[in-house]
Amino acid sequence: MQTHKTIAETRAACRAARQSGKRLALVPTMGALHEGHLSLVRAARTSCDVVAVSIFVNPAQFGPNEDLAKYPRNFERDQLLLEKENVDLLFAPSLEEMYPQGSVTWVTVEGLSHKLDGRSRPGHFRGVTTVVSKLFHIIAPDVAFFGQKDAAQVAVIRRMVRDLNFPVEIVACPIVREPDGLAMSSRNVFLDARQRSQALVLHRSLMQVKNAWEAGETDAAKLAAAGRDEMKKQNSVRLDYFEVVDPDSLDSVTNVANGALVAVAAFVGSTRLIDNILLPRRG
Ligand code: PAF
Secondary structure: OEEEOOHHHHHHHHHHHHHOOOOEEEEEEOOOOOHHHHHHHHHHHHHOOEEEEEEOOOHHHOOOOOOOOOOOOOHHHHHHHHHHOOOOEEEOOOHHHHOOOOOOOOOOOOOHHHOOHHHHOOOHHHHHHHHHHHHHHHHOOOEEEEEOOOHHHHHHHHHHHHHOOOOOEEEEEOOOEOOOOOEOOHHHHHOOHHHHHHOHHHHHHHHHHHHHHHOOOOEHHHHHHHHHHHHHOOOOEEEEEEEEEOOOOOOEOOEOOOOEEEEEEEEEOOEEEEEEEEEOOOO
16 A cells, blocks of 8 residues: 655546546545444445545644544554555645645535535535645546544535536545444544443434334425434433535425435534434335
């Protein structure tokens, strides 16, 4: 695996791959890799000739009171994991390399960026779309892989790619869960044993919705109420949002017969966790 810290070296390596007719995948990450990330790498490996992974903890997507300083970082371990997955290229730039002094240009997807996590985390998606568009310019992948756990991020990036004509296919891969249902997240390391068990309420609340849907309920307000009621049972967990929305526009829906995204975000202690399920179109 080649590891590059500069944009110039990364561009040259990616250009060489493309010029030899190879299909190039990008898996953008902030490191602290877990099975969820590795599932993206494996999906990339099966459909592309060259797999590039980026590791960059992007300050632009963290709010002033968020966990940038304590965000987990373990570069050597990440490097070993990626080597084992036969990743071809790791791009791991410094802060100065990605945001040279005086950087003032942002990429913003209006509207969508202020829904779900964007509403709770002002400026978050502007930071995501800015860094992802920089990565797309540097690596110029044919395909980029993202986790469905960040469902709102997927919707925002898909819209950016469409609106700005990025020649890249976006693939969203299924959420990877622990055996007891907890969605894998780099932030799970912040949970102590008690919080780890309290955190299971997110998945339970989504399962309540799924059960009600399977029993024939299609009214979005009733489904959301079933999920919120389950969340209330774990009163040490502070609900941020529990919503039933259209997966592309992230707008609330009244009925889920045409399919819907059911998304939850909550604080377990000071750790903010998210999870979701997709309800398919009925029939
Ligand atoms: O999903 C993430 O880890 C980040 O938001 C991303 C896409 C790597 C951009 O920093």
